Amino acid sequence: MTRLILFNKPFDVLPQFTDVRSPTPRATLSDYIQVPGVYPAGRLDRDSEGLMLLTDDGRLQSRISDPRFKVAKRYLIQVEGEPDEAALDALRKGVVLNDGPTLPAEARRIDPPELWPRNPPVRFRKTVADCWIELAIREGRNRQVRRMTAAVGHPTLRLVRWSIGEWSLDGIAQGEWREIAV
Structure with a gap:
C-alpha cells in the first residue's frame, strides 16, 4: 500500500x-x-x-x-504593496526571470486568510501597505513564487503553500x- x-x-x-x-x-x-x-x-x-x-x-x-x-501548486501570499490589475495580469501571462520566462499562473487578490500565527511574525510597517494574493503555478523552480512577486514589484512577506493538485x-x-x- x-x-x-x-x-x-x-x-x-x-x-x-x-x-x-x-x-x-x-x-x-x-x-x-x-x-x-x-x-x-x-x-x-x-x-x-x-x-x-x-x-x-x-x-x-x-x-x-x-x-x-504540471501539477498545480496553490499559494497564499502576503506581499508588500497592493498589486494592481497590471501586476496580476503580468503574473497571469508569465514573467521573465533570470532563468527564463515562467508559465502563465492563476493570480488574484484575496482577503487576508485565517491562518495560524507565524513565529516570528512578519514585520509590520505602518508606512508600507501589504495585501494577500492567491497564486497557482504548474512548475517549481527554486524560489519561483518569491521571484515572480518581486518581478512585478511586490516582494513576498509571507508564503503559505495551501494545496498541491x-x-x-x-x-x-x-x-x-x-x-x-x-
Whole structure:
C-alpha cells in the first residue's frame, strides 16, 4: 500500500530529515514526522510554510514534483504593496526571470486568510501597505513564487503553500500531519 502524508510545515523548518551541514541544530522534518521510508515529493523553502507531501512511492513522488506533469501548486501570499490589475495580469501571462520566462499562473487578490500565527511574525510597517494574493503555478523552480512577486514589484512577506493538485491543508494544523489513502 502506498503511503501519502500531508504535512503542514511550519516556518523555519528545513524540508529534509537531516541537517548535517549546520554547526547549530535546525528544525527538520524528523522533528515532526517519525514515519520510516517516506520522502518529500518536492521542496518548500525553510522560510515558507504550508503543505508538503511525503510518500514511499517513487512514481507518485515523481508525478507530484516533476514539472512535466504540471501539477498545480496553490499559494497564499502576503506581499508588500497592493498589486494592481497590471501586476496580476503580468503574473497571469508569465514573467521573465533570470532563468527564463515562467508559465502563465492563476493570480488574484484575496482577503487576508485565517491562518495560524507565524513565529516570528512578519514585520509590520505602518508606512508600507501589504495585501494577500492567491497564486497557482504548474512548475517549481527554486524560489519561483518569491521571484515572480518581486518581478512585478511586490516582494513576498509571507508564503503559505495551501494545496498541491487535489491535496490541501484543510483541517491540518501547523506542525501536524495526516496520512491519506492513495
